[in-house]
Amino acid sequence: MQLIDQHTKKIMEGCKERAREAGLRFSDETLEYIVTNRDMLELHPKVMIPTLYDYWVHDVEVLKEKGKYELYPHNPYETVINTRPPISFYNDNNPDWLNVMIFYHVLAHIDFFQNNLYYRHTWDYDLTGKALADKRLIARLRSEHGRRLDYVIEFARSIDNLVGYYGELSTLFREETPPLPLRLDYYFDVFLQRVKKVKTAGYVQEIERYNRCMRDFGDLGEETFFAEVMARHPEFEALYLKSRSEERRGRPDLMQFIMEHSPFLNREENRWMKSVLEVIRSTSVYFQPQMRTKIMNEGWASYWHEKLFLTDDRIRGREVDFARVHSGVTCLHRVGLNPYAIGMRLFQHIEEQADKGRISLEFQQLADSHARQEFDRGTRGGTAFIFAIRENLCDFSFINTFVDQDFVNRHKLFVVGRRLNRERMTWQYYVKSRTAEAYRAMLTDSLYHPPVIVVDEAKGEGKYLYLDHRFEGKPLVKDFIGNTLMGIEYLWGGPVKLETSEVGLPPPDEAVNPPERQQKIHWRRYVYTMEDRKLSRTLL
Amino acid sequence: MELQAMAQPQASHTTRIRSLDELLERDRLREEDGFPRKIRIGKLIKPGAGGKEKIVVVPTTVEEKLIHDRAPEETEEDESMGGTGDGDEGEIIGEQPVRPQQGGESGTAGHGEGEGHELESTAYDLGRILTERFDLPNLKEKGKKSSLSHYSYDLTDRNRGFGQILEKKQTLRRILETNIALGTVTDMAEIDPTRLVISPRDRVYRILSRELEYESQALVFFIRDYSGSMEGKATEVICSQHVLIYSWLLYQFARQVETRFILHDNDAREVPDFYTYYNLRVAGGTRVAAAYRMVSEIVEKESLARDYNIYVFHGTDGDDWDTNGEETIPELRRMLAYANRVGVTIAEHTYGSSGNTEVERYLKRSGLLEEKPELLRMDVMGEDAEETRVIEGIRRLIS
Numbered sequence: 015m016q017l018i019d020q021h022t023k024k025i026m027e028g029c030k031e032r033a034r035e036a037g038l039r040f041s042d043e044t045l046e047y048i049v050t051n052r053d054m055l056e057l058h059p060k061v062m063i064p065t066l067y068d069y070w071v072h073d074v075e076v077l078k079e080k081g082k083y084e085l086y087p088h089n090p091y092e093t094v095i096n097t098r099p100p101i102s103f104y105n106d107n108n109p110d111w112l113n114v115m116i117f118y119h120v121l122a123h124i125d126f127f128q129n130n131l132y133y134r135h136t137w138d139y140d141l142t143g144k145a146l147a148d149k150r151l152i153a154r155l156r157s158e159h160g161r162r163l164d165y166v167i168e169f170a171r172s173i174d175n176l177v178g179y180y181g182e183l184s185t186l187f188r189e190e191t192p193p194l195p196l197r198l199d200y201y202f203d204v205f206l207q208r209v210k211k212v213k214t215a216g217y218v219q220e221i222e223r224y225n226r227c228m229r230d231f232g233d234l235g236e237e238t239f240f241a242e243v244m245a246r247h248p249e250f251e252a253l254y255l256k257s258r259s260e261e262r263r264g265r266p267d268l269m270q271f272i273m274e275h276s277p278f279l280n281r282e283e284n285r286w287m288k289s290v291l292e293v294i295r296s297t298s299v300y301f302q303p304q305m306r307t308k309i310m311n312e313g314w315a316s317y318w319h320e321k322l323f324l325t326d327d328r329i330r331g332r333e334v335d336f337a338r339v340h341s342g343v344t345c346l347h348r349v350g351l352n353p354y355a356i357g358m359r360l361f362q363h364i365e366e367q368a369d370k371g372r373i374s375l376e377f378q379q380l381a382d383s384h385a386r387q388e389f390d391r392g393t394r395g396g397t398a399f400i401f402a403i404r405e406n407l408c409d410f411s412f413i414n415t416f417v418d419q420d421f422v423n424r425h426k427l428f429v430v431g432r433r434l435n436r437e438r439m440t441w442q443y444y445v446k447s448r449t450a451e452a453y454r455a456m457l458t459d460s461l462y463h464p465p466v467i468v469v470d471e472a473k474g475e476g477k478y479l480y481l482d483h484r485f486e487g488k489p490l491v492k493d494f495i496g497n498t499l500m501g502i503e504y505l506w507g508g509p510v511k512l513e514t515s516e517v518g519l520p521p522p523d524e525a526v527n528p529p530e531r532q533q534k535i536h537w538r539r540y541v542y543t544m545e546d547r548k549l550s551r552t553l554l
Numbered sequence: 555m556e557l558q559a560m561a562q563p564q565a566s567h568t569t570r571i572r573s574l575d576e577l578l579e580r581d582r583l584r585e586e587d588g589f590p591r592k593i594r595i596g597k598l599i600k601p602g603a604g605g606k607e608k609i610v611v612v613p614t615t616v617e618e619k620l621i622h623d624r625a626p627e628e629t630e631e632d633e634s635m636g637g638t639g640d641g642d643e644g645e646i647i648g649e650q651p652v653r654p655q656q657g658g659e660s661g662t663a664g665h666g667e668g669e670g671h672e673l674e675s676t677a678y679d680l681g682r683i684l685t686e687r688f689d690l691p692n693l694k695e696k697g698k699k700s701s702l703s704h705y706s707y708d709l710t711d712r713n714r715g716f717g718q719i720l721e722k723k724q725t726l727r728r729i730l731e732t733n734i735a736l737g738t739v740t741d742m743a744e745i746d747p748t749r750l751v752i753s754p755r756d757r758v759y760r761i762l763s764r765e766l767e768y769e770s771q772a773l774v775f776f777i778r779d780y781s782g783s784m785e786g787k788a789t790e791v792i793c794s795q796h797v798l799i800y801s802w803l804l805y806q807f808a809r810q811v812e813t814r815f816i817l818h819d820n821d822a823r824e825v826p827d828f829y830t831y832y833n834l835r836v837a838g839g840t841r842v843a844a845a846y847r848m849v850s851e852i853v854e855k856e857s858l859a860r861d862y863n864i865y866v867f868h869g870t871d872g873d874d875w876d877t878n879g880e881e882t883i884p885e886l887r888r889m890l891a892y893a894n895r896v897g898v899t900i901a902e903h904t905y906g907s908s909g910n911t912e913v914e915r916y917l918k919r920s921g922l923l924e925e926k927p928e929l930l931r932m933d934v935m936g937e938d939a940e941e942t943r944v945i946e947g948i949r950r951l952i953s
Binding site: 457491 | 571572574577580583587588589590593610611612613614615616617618619620621622623624625626634635636637638639640641642643644645646647648649650
């Protein structure tokens with residue numbers, strides 16, 4: 015691994031100037047490294063962070079990747095990581111014109127990392143530095159605790175998709191509310207009603223007393239009012255402060271909950287495990303936005319490398335070479351999904367729509383297809399509009415808002431279905447639907463979406479860690495439940511229950527004579543219990 | 555300060571990656587610590603020209619998490635993907651065989667990435683390992699042969715005028731015919747070879763040509779009891795043994811194995827693939843005879859006995875409503891008439907008393923086990939049997 019040479023760095027700096035002129039915004043400093051394909055394989059399981067902590071599963075992945083490479087050698091163009099400064103990795107021996115294209119692609123990625131609001135929590139620190147500190151911590155703990163450390167990593171990683179990423183983001187976007195009336199709100203809304211459970215008459219009495227205090231004592235009214243509250247309920251202040259601190263922190267995710275409340279982790283001799291959990295959790299939170307903006311991010315990068323390359327005066331005469339590489343990256347496959355292709359075309363489509371003033375109610379209400387085709391208010395402003403999109407949206411909102419019938423028709427997109435032909439014993443692929451609705455559904459279905467699983471303390475009755483899976487029409491992968499729960503049981507130090515929905519047994523009359531095709535799906539709530547590393551399941 | 559005083563690491567992280575053996579040793583330690591093993595040895599296979607494959611052994615593991623599965627839809631239609639291009643809704647744009655076709659142009663025709671192929675390839679390799687490492691016996695070839703669309707090249711075709719090898723006898727015949735016609739041979743008893751006229755067209759050569767090859771071929775019926783009592787470990791044991799048997803046969807017959815999967819509770823039904831075979835569960839009662847009858851019916855209806863070596867493997871927990879085998883034993887006899895081997899595996903529940911299941915009792919009482927040891931085998935094990943025991947079981951069933 016080495017830095018690119020001065021000649022190539024100069025090309026990069028030239029690209030930066032042109033990209034800035036076009037409107038992209040990114041930090042001045044960037045680091046570019048030349049790596050071999052072998053380096054790439056080895057960095058891949060570590061999400062390209064050379065300083066990520068060591069873990070045996072990464073070794074397994076590396077050995078697997080090496081095997082794959084032996085059979086199917088491949089040559090990736092680049093990889094960028096979202097660090098301060100941003101680091102990108104390249105293969106050596108790219109011709110200059112190709113580097114120009116790749117650099118634009120990389121700069122657009124960096125622009126995306128540094129401006130899309132879903133990355134906001136990653137803006138204020140350098141992951142490589144933090145990862146290095148984490149790596150040293152883990153290495154030290156491994157020398158002290160041996161392979162127990164690896165079990166803790168394993169079990170922590172088994173729940174690192176359940177981190178409260180949106181909760182984390184919301185703390186960054188929270189507006190400061192004036193602190194004063196909160197005490198009053200808490201007293202009337204929570205304390206009296208939920209803690210003390212006073213009758214309506216008592217509640218009204220208190221309101222009257224408050225009004226009286228305000229009338230009689232003016233500025234000191236509230237103080238006087240609360241003086242009596244303190245006298246009557248000495249516990250009020252403590253409860254109020256506790257509720258405030260909880261409110262500020264939001265609802266803890268499963269990992270945080272375990273770190274705070276696990277009797278096992280909070281034993282003196284096990285406290286080191288909590289720091290491991292913290293490392294795993296923060297690393298996972300760091301990578302969450304990448305997974306949720308794949309289509310946008312790749313689309314954005316492809317959009318810009320095309321646009322900037324074609325206007326770059328330095329590479330005249332290389333247009334054909336460029337076209338070959340570019341179309342390889344961004345072609346729409348007959349069957350299959352290419353995030354580069356969809357993302358780039360969608361940005362181009364949106365820009366054009368905005369340029370013609372079609373992102374408007376007037377256009378949306380238009381039903382006449384000819385009028386829709388001709389519609390052009392000449393408003394321009396498309397570029398500014400896609401910049402706003404790259405700042406504010408993630409894949410879900412991007413697709414859900416902008417994949418419309420016009421877009422689907424324009425690129426002849428369709429949903430491919432697969433069905434079994436019993437006579438010929440073949441899978442037939444066919445055009446299932448050309449509606450925007452179906453295409454959108456297919457795209458959103460392919461997006462990253464971890465299940466929502468929350469801790470239900472009431473149902474746990476103080477005996478179990480009770481996890482409630484909020485059912486969204488999809489079951490959990492059954493094979494993974496056992497080992498995951500075993501890990502949670504280890505970290506929790508006691509039995510764990512997981513409530514989830516699964517396809518239940520059909521009614522008895524169908525069971526005797528199972529029909530060829532299951533007509534109806536019967537969803538049932540089941541509870542899995544993991545106790546002493548034994549899994550059992552009961553129907554609720 | 556201290557950080558700066560620390561020595562630089564001696565090597566890059568890449569040189570510290572553990573070897574496969576180290577990883578496997580760590581996996582063994584997991585078991586000691588009371589956690590299940592996590593590393594599997596997998597193989598990557600790249601099909602090449604001329605049936606030559608490149609195989610690489612790699613470790614694999616899965617990091618289990620609570621993640622969404624696909625929502626179950628209608629069974630025959632799964633997954634949708636994206637596509638681009640022309641074609642009306644409903645129009646078929648491509649087709650792929652569910653099971654890779656046998657034979658084909660080069661022995662192993664190029665398949666896509668179909669899962670069937672993946673399973674087949676790994677299963678074939680597993681079979682080889684079972685045969686080599688666990689000393690499973692080789693099969694004796696039986697007389698039944700069946701033509702396959704499998705070709706080899708041989709010097710068989712004849713051609714006049716050119717070719718690779720001169721067919722002397724045929725050539726002499728032709729020369730004689732020519733000379734008789736020309737009248738140069740008058741006395742058949744005394745031919746003077748020096749006087750014979752030889753036309754170029756008289757020379758008969760053998761040339762290289764495609765020939766059908768005949769190979770023995772196996773048909774395996776896997777029968778599994780999927781009644782209510784089979785829930786859990788018993789199913790696991792049976793299925794894992796059936797996977798191993800399947801692999802081993804695949805190797806033994808150089809992939810010329812066809813499989814049929816039959817599930818039974820009170821009734822028997824055939825299912826299309828191993829996946830369904832493995833996964834289906836119901837809660838009915840148990841009648842072994844129904845499954846045996848179904849096998850015989852299939853064999854008779856499709857006249858399979860003529861062309862195939864037929865193997866039947868049946869896995870059950872030993873439950874049968876037909877307590878004395880009154881129905882089952884005659885069906886079994888009927889099967890033994892054409893089968894090369896019938897192997898019955900009983901995975902006993904831990905809560906029952908050993909050696910006391912219905913199937914085991916009536917099989918023993920029927921005397922068939924002693925009468926036809928070459929055709930009928932039985933293996934009884936606990937439902938929590940380890941892998942080594944399962945492999946040992948295979949040896950009992952097929953040796």
